Amino acid sequence: MGNVVLKLADDVSTDVIYPGRYMATVLPTETPQFAFADNAALNAALRGGQVPPGSVIVAGKNFGCGSSREQAVSALKGYDLTIVAESFARIFLQNAINLGLHIVTAPGVRASVGDDLTVSGENVLNGTTRLSYAVERLPQARQAIIDAGGLIAYTRKRLLDTAAGVTHT
Amino acid sequence: MGMTVVEKILARASGRGAVKAGDVVEPAVDLAMSHENAALVINQFLEIYSGTGREPAIWDPSKVAIIFDHRVPAESAKTAGNQKKIREFVSRYAISKFHDIRGDTGGICHQILPESGYVRPGAVVVGTDSHTTSHGALGAFAFGIGATEMASVWALGTALNVEVPGTILVEVEGEFGPYVGPKDLILHLIGLISAQGANFKVIEFHGRTIRAMSTSGRLVLCNMSVEAGATAGIVPADEETDRYLRDEAGVESVQEHVTADPGASYSRVISIDVSSLVPQVACPHAVDNVRSVREVAGTSVQQIVIGSCTNGRLDDLEVAAGILRGKKVARGTRMLVFPASGRIYAEALRKGFIADFMNSGAVVMNPGCGPCLGVHEGALGDNETALSTTNRNFKGRMGNPSASVYLCSPAVAAASALEGVITDPTEGRN
Ligand code: SF4
Numbered sequence: 001m002g003n004v005v006l007k008l009a010d011d012v013s014t015d016v017i018y019p020g021r022y023m024a025t026v027l028p029t030e031t032p033q034f035a036f037a038d039n040a041a042l043n044a045a046l047r048g049g050q051v052p053p054g055s056v057i058v059a060g061k062n063f064g065c066g067s068s069r070e071q072a073v074s075a076l077k078g079y080d081l082t083i084v085a086e087s088f089a090r091i092f093l094q095n096a097i098n099l100g101l102h103i104v105t106a107p108g109v110r111a112s113v114g115d116d117l118t119v120s121g122e123n124v125l126n127g128t129t130r131l132s133y134a135v136e137r138l139p140q141a142r143q144a145i146i147d148a149g150g151l152i153a154y155t156r157k158r159l160l161d162t163a164a165g166v167t168h169t
Numbered sequence: 170m171g172m173t174v175v176e177k178i179l180a181r182a183s184g185r186g187a188v189k190a191g192d193v194v195e196p197a198v199d200l201a202m203s204h205e206n207a208a209l210v211i212n213q214f215l216e217i218y219s220g221t222g223r224e225p226a227i228w229d230p231s232k233v234a235i236i237f238d239h240r241v242p243a244e245s246a247k248t249a250g251n252q253k254k255i256r257e258f259v260s261r262y263a264i265s266k267f268h269d270i271r272g273d274t275g276g277i278c279h280q281i282l283p284e285s286g287y288v289r290p291g292a293v294v295v296g297t298d299s300h301t302t303s304h305g306a307l308g309a310f311a312f313g314i315g316a317t318e319m320a321s322v323w324a325l326g327t328a329l330n331v332e333v334p335g336t337i338l339v340e341v342e343g344e345f346g347p348y349v350g351p352k353d354l355i356l357h358l359i360g361l362i363s364a365q366g367a368n369f370k371v372i373e374f375h376g377r378t379i380r381a382m383s384t385s386g387r388l389v390l391c392n393m394s395v396e397a398g399a400t401a402g403i404v405p406a407d408e409e410t411d412r413y414l415r416d417e418a419g420v421e422s423v424q425e426h427v428t429a430d431p432g433a434s435y436s437r438v439i440s441i442d443v444s445s446l447v448p449q450v451a452c453p454h455a456v457d458n459v460r461s462v463r464e465v466a467g468t469s470v471q472q473i474v475i476g477s478c479t480n481g482r483l484d485d486l487e488v489a490a491g492i493l494r495g496k497k498v499a500r501g502t503r504m505l506v507f508p509a510s511g512r513i514y515a516e517a518l519r520k521g522f523i524a525d526f527m528n529s530g531a532v533v534m535n536p537g538c539g540p541c542l543g544v545h546e547g548a549l550g551d552n553e554t555a556l557s558t559t560n561r562n563f564k565g566r567m568g569n570p571s572a573s574v575y576l577c578s579p580a581v582a583a584a585s586a587l588e589g590v591i592t593d594p595t596e597g598r599n
Binding site for chain 1: 193205206208209212213216217218221223239240245247248251297298299313314315316317318320321324325329330332364365368369398400455457542543544561563564565566568570
């Protein structure tokens with residue numbers, strides 16, 4: 001499906017994904033230019049279009065820890081990337097669900113830059129090493145936000161439902 | 170089965186008889202805080218209503234707080250533009266808990282909320298800032314959310330899809346030695362359980378040491394709970410909480426305390442005796458890379474920072490001023506002091522701490538986040554090292570990816586400022 005363009009260790013913070021000094025930039029149309037800004041080569045490759053759509057970033061545990069800045073998600077979302085990690089930090093995970101960034105939790109996942117990964121709802125198959133990793137499902141309530149097309153659409157629906165007398169329990 | 174404090178708070182806020190860890194609930198929100206990132210919240214909020222034919226409406230403007238702190242006064246035209254846009258929104262939607270850039274009522278959001286009496290025991294507090302965990306110090310369930318989620322809270326008044334977190338019970342006993350305190354305790358705990366050790370969990374603090382600790386110290390513990398990945402930190406409300414709310418936050422009404430049921434279930438119990446704890450430091454570039462100050466003593470530092478939502482309160486300034494009084498910051502080291510709020514600044518001025526800092530050679534800056542997140546002032550040069558009382562030392566955090574940041578208590582920061590190298594304040598002082 002896609003090649004691994006970046007392999008990261010555990011505990012990659014949102015300061016690394018989207019450095020704080022670009023935080024005054026908030027619009028999802030403007031944040032992608034600063035994705036991994038302190039990794040000059042990667043940032044240039046992303047902006048120069050050298051990273052093909054569908055590419056995969058593979059991370060360790062606790063990806064997106066630290067600041068709640070949503071720019072860390074909107075910046076990555078600008079590039080049609082899939083993020084596969086052993087686990088995500090809570091706020092990053094929520095933000096990714098809310099904005100519709102394609103993230104997949106696959107405990108134990110192993111891959112190197114250049115490996116070919118196929119990601120489904122069930123598992124992540126590393127076509128290079130021929131190893132497969134089970135995907136951790138999202139709780140149903142979170143899946144509902146994704147299915148609605150993100151939190152904005154989901155909230156809009158809830159507002160209109162409430163006005164129409166539909167209750168949610 | 171008995172419920173934990175947070176389970177009880179969430180059960181009440183979601184109108185349920187009982188909830189347990191792992192349940193997904195939609196609690197009513199008592200307080201919704203943002204800072205300059207309200208600029209993004211506003212965009213998302215208006216987007217929710219677009220195409221619906223309905224006027225955007227905030228569910229309860231009296232429960233929304235907006236505090237300017239991250240870049241105050243604005244460092245760029247862009248930030249000034251964001252702040253202007255937020256001011257217009259605030260007046261249009263009659264948001265009363267708004268703290269603009271002012272010397273009297275301004276400051277860091279996580280200091281303004283408690284000192285203004287906005288946070289109450291048992292409340293559900295959300296903030297578009299990861300250190301919203303701070304407010305657990307007053308017995309509230311407080312956690313960070315993203316800007317889009319805040320927009321949804323503004324519209325609905327509930328937080329959608331909150332997973333009831335499991336609880337890690339931390340029992341703290343013993344008396345702190347001289348120049349050892351809450352910052353050393355929380356750094357020690359994070360080092361012990363790691364930066365992911367409390368992911369999707371609440372850290373609930375108990376024990377005699379916590380009961381004897383001031384709200385200021387409890388704020389340090391809850392503030393940094395997120396550095397262990399915790400959804401929240403919480404100190405169940407007690408007499409000290411009542412005292413703080415009454416004497417320091419001007420809250421007249423009596424508050425109900427939420428306590429855990431006997432038989433509440435905990436995912437982990439950790440006991441710590443602080444009587445043998447020595448000053449701690451988090452080494453670059455991870456908050457859980459914790460060692461004793463002694464192990465890294467002698468490391469030279471070019472910048473010392475005292476301040477932030479973690480350690481910019483009056484007791485922090487008092488300890489630091491006491492160490493610096495009548496002495497000089499070492500040549501080659503610059504020291505920056507950022508009181509956490511205007512009120513703290515004024516009090517520090519009255520008590521003479523500000524004069525102590527200035528006479529020692531420190532630069533006292535206006536209240537705000539300052540150099541903590543590396544976007545406003547106090548950025549580091551290439552390969553420089555800073556020692557700071559803030560809460561994060563990730564690569565690039567102080568504005569330069571080639572620089573290094575060590576985290577410590579105000580006592581360690583002040584003692585090190587005098588020497589220009591990381592110094593254990595307990596050596597030669599007691
Ligand atoms: S002082 Fe630092 S950690 Fe605290 S709110 Fe400001 S930027 Fe965040």
